[in-house]
Amino acid sequence: VREAVVSTQSTGELINPKKQRKKKKYQNSGVIRLVECRVERFYTFLDYVTGGLQLNCTIAVDFTGSNGDPQSPRSLHYIGAPEGNQYQQAWLAIGNIIQDYDSDKLFPAFGFGGALPPHGQVSFEFALNGNAANPLVPGVQGVMDAYKTALLNVGLSGPTNCAPMIRQVSKMAMSGAQSRAAQNYYILLILTDGQFTDIYDCIGAIVEASDYPMSIII
Secondary structure, three states, X not given: OHHHHHOOOOEEEOOOHHHHHHOOOOOOOOEEEOOXXXXXXXXXXXXXXXXOOEEEEEEEEEOEHHHOOOOOOOOOXXXXXXXXXXXXXXXXXXXXXHHHHOOOOEEEEEEEOEEEOOOOEEEOOEEOOOOOOOOEEEHHHHHHHHHHHHHHHOEEEOOOOOHHHHHHHHHXXXXXXXXXXXXXXXXXXXXXXXXXXXHHHHHHHHHHHOOOOEEEEO
16 A cells, blocks of 8 residues: 555556466466555544543433432442542542543533432433533532532432433534534543443434544443
């Protein structure tokens, strides 16, 4: 390929060394013609970040009943853990890294599979801060605070449907891709305890989002 790129010749013979040694009249096994040759550079994620790409991270926390009673030490949502429960630890580990690449450090924070007050209606994309019109919370600690408040007010329910969250962030990514402003890349961080109930719908949502600048971390 390298030779083809720098060469001015567009054709070449296909030579079989074994036949060439055995047959005196052997000329070639055919001729290959080069119609087009291009060298394309594939940029890494780090290339985009160092080039001024802005990351936008959305957090989605699993509020389904399979996590266990938050009052129980066995629950992944256990509210009495001095060092934070497993959801809090996971967010701290990831959030403290991601926030350095987020220009405004405002995170859209959601929950899914929870029963909302006052009527216990199950939602698969509710704002952790209780403000559906503006789910943004400031910084890593802002997410922690909103999560704690939601845990005290939202009941754990189900099922574990995550396709609505994937589609919501993919709409953000589609809008960002069409914007002429600075380049934006969208990350959906899903913190969950197990398999999605709507797995086939999730697959469809992921396929739909595959053309947009977006990654999903589970």
